[in-house]
Amino acid sequence: xxxxxxxxxxxxxxxxxxxxxxxxxxxxxxxxxxxxxxxxxxxxxxxxxxxxxxxxxxxxxxxxxxxxxxxxxxxxxxxxxxxxxxxxxxxxxxxxxxxxxxxxxxxxxxxxxxxxxxxxxxxxxxxxxxxxxxxxxxxxxxxxxxx
Amino acid sequence: xxxxxxxxxxxxxxxxxxxxxxxxxxxxxxxxxxxxxxxxxxxxxxxxxxxxxxxxxxxxxxxxxxxxxxxxxxxxxxxxxxxxxxxxxxxxxxxxxxxxxxxxxxxxxxxxxxxxxxxxxxxxxxxxxxxxxxxxxxxxxxxxxxxxxxxxxxxxxxxxxxxxxxxxxxxxxxxxxxxxxxxxxxxxxxxxxxxxxxxxxxxxxxxxxxxxxxxxxxxxxxxxxxxxxxxxxxxxxxxxxxxxxxxxxxxxxxxxxxxxxxxxxxxxxxxxxxxxxxxxxxxxxxxxxxxxxxxxxxxxxxxxxxxxxxxxxxxxxxxxxxxxxxxxxxxxxxxxxxxxxxxxxxxxxxxxxxxxxxxxxxxxxxxxxxxxxxxxxxxxxxxxxxxxxxxxxxxxxxxxxxxxxxxxxxxxxxxxxxxxxxxxxxxxxxxxxxxxx
Numbered sequence: 001x002x003x004x005x006x007x008x009x010x011x012x013x014x015x016x017x018x019x020x021x022x023x024x025x026x027x028x029x030x031x032x033x034x035x036x037x038x039x040x041x042x043x044x045x046x047x048x049x050x051x052x053x054x055x056x057x058x059x060x061x062x063x064x065x066x067x068x069x070x071x072x073x074x075x076x077x078x079x080x081x082x083x084x085x086x087x088x089x090x091x092x093x094x095x096x097x098x099x100x101x102x103x104x105x106x107x108x109x110x111x112x113x114x115x116x117x118x119x120x121x122x123x124x125x126x127x128x129x130x131x132x133x134x135x136x137x138x139x140x141x142x143x144x145x146x147x
Numbered sequence: 148x149x150x151x152x153x154x155x156x157x158x159x160x161x162x163x164x165x166x167x168x169x170x171x172x173x174x175x176x177x178x179x180x181x182x183x184x185x186x187x188x189x190x191x192x193x194x195x196x197x198x199x200x201x202x203x204x205x206x207x208x209x210x211x212x213x214x215x216x217x218x219x220x221x222x223x224x225x226x227x228x229x230x231x232x233x234x235x236x237x238x239x240x241x242x243x244x245x246x247x248x249x250x251x252x253x254x255x256x257x258x259x260x261x262x263x264x265x266x267x268x269x270x271x272x273x274x275x276x277x278x279x280x281x282x283x284x285x286x287x288x289x290x291x292x293x294x295x296x297x298x299x300x301x302x303x304x305x306x307x308x309x310x311x312x313x314x315x316x317x318x319x320x321x322x323x324x325x326x327x328x329x330x331x332x333x334x335x336x337x338x339x340x341x342x343x344x345x346x347x348x349x350x351x352x353x354x355x356x357x358x359x360x361x362x363x364x365x366x367x368x369x370x371x372x373x374x375x376x377x378x379x380x381x382x383x384x385x386x387x388x389x390x391x392x393x394x395x396x397x398x399x400x401x402x403x404x405x406x407x408x409x410x411x412x413x414x415x416x417x418x419x420x421x422x423x424x425x426x427x428x429x430x431x432x433x434x435x436x437x438x439x440x441x442x443x444x445x446x447x448x449x450x451x452x453x454x455x456x457x458x459x460x461x462x463x464x465x466x467x468x469x470x471x472x473x474x475x476x477x478x479x480x481x482x483x484x485x486x487x488x489x490x491x492x493x494x495x496x497x498x499x500x501x502x503x504x505x506x507x508x509x510x511x512x513x514x515x516x517x518x519x520x521x522x523x524x525x526x527x528x529x530x531x532x533x534x535x536x537x538x539x540x541x542x543x544x545x546x547x548x549x550x551x552x553x554x555x556x557x558x559x560x561x562x563x564x565x566x567x568x569x570x571x572x573x574x575x576x577x578x579x580x581x582x583x584x
Binding site: 018020022024025026027028029030032039041045049050051054058059060063064066067068069070071072073074081082083085086089090091092093094095099100102103104105106112113114116117118120121123124125126127128130131132134135136137138139140141142143144146147 | 230250278308416418472
C-alpha cells in the first residue's frame with residue numbers, strides 16, 4: 001500500500017514538474033523551413049560549424065540518419081516534407097523506392113535491381129536491417145511467400 | 148420499395164464506404180480552403196505511376212498508382228497546418244497485384260500545431276513518430292516540447308498502424324521520451340514504448356539514445372534498446388565519426404544484435420526463425436565496420452569500406468570494397484566494387500555497380516547497372532544483373548514526365564523486363580513557400 005502511494009505521488013508529481021519546466025522554458029522554436037535553398041547532397045558543415053555540421057549528407061548518411069531522426073526529427077522537417085519519409089517508411093507500400101526514382105541512381109535507394117534473390121542474401125547477413133521497415137508494416141508483399 | 152431505400156441507406160453507412168466518404172469530404176474541404184480563405188496556402192505533389200511487368204506465373208500486370216501528398220499551411224494561424232499523404236492503386240489488366248485487384252493506403256494525415264517558442268509540436272491524426280526506440284505510425288496524438296534547462300519531453304499514443312496480425316481485440320500503443328542536451332556538446336534521451344494487442348503485452352521496449360561531440364570533428368552517435376518482455380538487450384548500435392580532416396572522414400560503426408530479443412514484436416512470420424532453418428533464432432551478431440572517405444574538389448568523392456560480421460552460430464563474413472562517385476548540378480556518375488566473403492555459400496559473392504545521370508536542358512537521362520557474381524551458382528545461375536535506363540522531360544516547372552525500362556536476369560527469372568511511366572505534378576495553390584523534397 002505504501003509503495004502504491006509512492007508510485008501515485010510520483011506519477012502525479014511528474015506532469016506537475018514538466019508543466020513548471022515548460023512554463024519556465026524560453027527557447028525559440030526552430031524555423032519551419034530552411035531559410036536558404038539547399039542543393040543536394042546537403043553538406044551542412046559548409047555553413048554550420050556547431051552540432052548541425054554532424055548532419056552532413058555524406059554517402060553513409062542513409063545508414064546514420066536513423067540516429068538523428070530518433071533524437072530530433074524536427075531538424076529533418078526543415079528541409080524534408082513528411083512524404084520524403086513515407087517514400088520508404090510506409091505501411092502498405094507496393095512500389096520499391098528505387099522503382100519510383102530510377103532517374104536518381106545517386107540516391108542509393110534500397111532494393112535496386114534484382115531484389116527477389118538478393119533479399120535472401122541480405123536477410124541472412126543482417127535481418128535487423130529489414131525489420132524497421134518490414135517488421136510490423138509494409139510486409140504484405142513478404143506474406144506472399146512467407147506464410 | 149421502402150425496404151430497398153433502407154438497404155441502400157444502410158449500405159452507404161457501412162464502414163468501408165463511410166470511411167472513404169469521410170476521407171473524400173475532408174480532402175475536398177482542404178483542397179477548396181485556399182480558394183475560400185486567402186491566407187491559407189496549399190502545396191503538394193500528385194504522382195501518377197504506371198508499371199508493366201510479368202509475374203512468375205506469366206500474368207501481365209499493369210498497375211496504375213496515384214500518390215497524393217499535400218500540406219495546407221496557415222490554417223487560421225501560421226502555426227496550424229494539415230499534412231496528407233496516401234495512394235490508390237488499380238490494375239488496368241484486371242489482374243490481382245499482391246493478392247488484391249485494387250489497393251490503397253493512408254500513409255499520414257494529421258493536423259499539426261507548432262508553437263513559436265519551446266519547439267512545441269502537437270500532431271493529431273495518423274502521425275509518424277520517430278522518438279528514441281519508437282519508429283511508429285499511429286492513429287492518435289504526438290506531442291513534444293522543450294523544457295527548462297536543456298530538458299525536453301515527447302509522448303505519443305493511439306492505435307498502431309500496422310499490417311494485420313491474427314490477434315483479435317483492440318490494439319493500443321503509447322510511449323514517451325525524456326531528453327537532456329547541452330547544445331553542441333551532447334544530447335541524451337531515455338525512451339519507453341508499450342504496445343498491447345487484445346489487452347496483452349505485445350511489445351515493451353526501453354532505450355537510450357546518444358549524440359556526443361566532446362571536441363570538434365569527433366562525434367559519437369547511437370542507441371541501445373532493451374526488450375522488457377524477454378528481459379534482454381535487443382541491440383546496441385553506435386557510430387564514431389571523425390573529420391573532416393582536410394576532406395578526409397572516418398566512420399567507425401559497431402552494432403550488436405541479439406536475435407532472440409530483437410525479433411519479437413513482428414506481424415509477419417518472416418522474422419520468426421526456426422531452429423534448423425537458415426537463420427537460428429538464438430543467433431547473435433556483432434558488426435564492426437570502418438569507412439574512410441575523401442572528398443576531392445569538384446564533386447568527386449572516393450571511399451573504401453570494410454565490415455566484419457561475427458555471428459555466434461553462422462560463422463563470420465566480411466564485406467569490403469570501394470566506391471568512387473562524381474556529382475555535379477548537370478549530372479554525375481559512380482562506380483563501386485565490393486566483395487562479400489562469408490563462411491556459407493550464400494555469403495560469398497562479388498558485387499559491382501556503375502551508374503550515371505545527365506541533365507540536358509529540360510531533359511534528363513540515367514543509367515544504372517548492377518552485377519552480382521556468386522562463388523557458388525544459385526539455381527544454376529552464376530551471376531545476376533539488372534540494367535535500367537530512365538529518361539525524363541520537364542513539360543513545365545510543375546509538370547514532369549518520365550519513363551524507364553529495366554532488364555534483369557537472376558536466379559529467379561531468366562528474363563525480367565519492367566517498364567515504368569510517371570507523371571509528376573507539383574501544385575501550389577497560393578504561392579506558398581514550400582520545402583525541397
